Amino acid sequence: MLRAGARHPDADELEASTSRQHDxxxxxxxxxxxxxxxxxxQKFQPRLCLPAGSENGEVTIGARDGAAHVLRCLKVWYDLPAEVLINAINLFDRFLTKMKVRPCHIPCITVSCMNIAIDQRAEDTRQPRTVSVEELVSVSQSACTAGDVRRMSRVIGDKLALAAHVRAxxxxxxxxxxxxxxxxxxxxxxxxxxxxxxxxxxxxxxxxxxxxxxxxxxxxxxxxxxxxxxxxxxxxxxxxxxxxxxxxxxxxxxxxxxxxxxxxxxxxxxxxxxxxxxxxxxxxxxxxxxxxAHPQRLVWRLSERTLKVLRPTDRLTSLLPTIEEQHFAVEQTPNRTRSGSESSESEETSDWPRSPVLPVYCNN
Known part of the structure; x- marks a missing residue:
């Protein structure tokens, strides 16, 4: 019998054999x-043949690269994993390989491919998706609706024969x-x-x-x-x-x-x-x-409707006007009466939101 704590003589050889078998x-x-x-x-290999310039209203190489960079911006904006971006670009290229589309449909197709890639990621990880279709449409500024993206997603799925159990x-x-x-x-x-x-x-x-x-x-x-x-x-x-x-x-x-x-x-x-x-x-x-060659800072492009919602601080100044002191006698102090119908809505700053406004700091 072995003493307490003693190893079997063949223990090291057994462990090495088990490790080799595992490897x-x-x-x-x-x-x-x-x-x-x-x-x-070969099943998931794109075969694109796009012209460099638009001859007959065809999708060009520049339009394809522009769509790919939009997908990468969406990936960075929502902090999505690399699988979503690579899969979305693969779906986009394979769809353009099979179908001849018009350039005006490229924005909707781009967002739809990202939508499909996010859905597939959620199914594979069995976790709910964190980005809604409405958010994709809003951030990408694709000039299409959420309903358009959902319909285009179904078209892409049908043309590429996407199956739940087979991933690219x-x-x-x-x-x-x-x-x-x-x-x-x-x-x-x-x-x-x-x-x-x-x-x-x-x-x-x-x-x-x-x-x-x-x-x-x-x-x-x-x-x-x-x-x-x-x-x-x-x-x-x-x-x-x-x-x-x-x-x-x-x-x-x-x-x-x-x-x-x-x-x-x-x-x-x-x-x-x-x-x-x-x-x-x-x-x-x-x-x-x-x-x-083109170093530039992040530029925000806002529509007029967004500007009305944000209430830009164009009237704020860094210098405050000097307040002149006025010495009124007690009996000469003008009476200030307030009626029940007066409210702060009639003041100059009535268009400012009443909810708290959080500042946004950017690194210049």
Missing amino acids: QDVDVQMYATLNEYLQLE RTALHWLRLLHALLARAAARLHMRLPPLQESELVNLLEIAVCDASCVNARTSELALVIIYHKLEEQLAEWSQRESAAGGNTDSVYYLNDFAAQLQAHCNMSEASLASTRGLMRAAQARYGARGR
């Missing part, structure tokens, strides 16, 4: 998911899956490297999908190219640090080789991957150049 099960499950994504990739496998799904596979490969190699931050990868993906040049790229290629992009940025730093410390730099290149094995498993040719890499980098360059 193998996880790897099998992840590669099964990878194969599932490969089978469904977007580039974000691919990005997270490939990122997880690379992380497991790095763990097996015992690599002490700074991990690729998922938030940075998702930000690069949002910039890419908002650019029309990356619409027709394979979602798997776009995700792998983004991971390659971040990996190449850190390769030089990792190599220099390991060389200075006298460490082995081969593990870094092993990880790069593993990404190449993923490329072969997904049937990505070198030419297609190089083309997608060029499109992604061009989109990143345009995004960065636009941000540097």
Whole structure:
């Protein structure tokens, strides 16, 4: 019999065997998911062919990019997860692939795609949606009604054959899956490297999908190219640090080789991957150049009806007028009588709201 607190001689070997079996099960499950994504990739792949200029009243590339940026603004405004934005853009591009629409319908289609994406997110998480259709219409200023958005949402659902049990496998799904596979490969190699931050990868993906040049790229290629992009940025730093410390730099290149094995498993040719890499980098360059060339603060555009509701403080001044003292005798003080019909509504500030007004502070 073993003493109290003593371990079985085969306990360590049993734990190691259990850990290896668990790792193998996880790897099998992840590669099964990878194969599932490969089978469904073409089903959810947009194939847009939009003109650069409006010739016969067609939707242009600029209109598509404008709609994508409106969707991203709505995502930031309501602090929605990245899944909602990527799914809404995917729905928009797939609908334009199947249907020929007029430019005047683009605002309604844009808000409707966001509405569908929010509904799908609520169904997947089994939580009530936090953004109503009326709020989407109001903030987006799409000049359509909530009823129009609901009807257009049904049309989009019918044309794309949206089903409750089947969700689109977007580039974000691919990005997270490939990122997880690379992380497991790095763990097996015992690599002490700074991990690729998922938030940075998702930000690069949002910039890419908002650019029309990356619409027709394979979602798997776009995700792998983004991971390659971040990996190449850190390769030089990792190599220099390991060389200075006298460490082995081969593990870094092993990880790069593993990404190449993923490329072969997904049937990505070198030419297609190089083309997608060029499109992604061009989109990143345009995004960065636009941000540097047109720095601007947040501007609020309000309608006349909104201005009447807000009661702007245009009559407020920073300097108060001097109050002149008047010395009246007690008997000369004018009598101030107040009738029962007088109220503060007849004063100069009668148009100000009686409810409390909360100030809004903006960082300049």
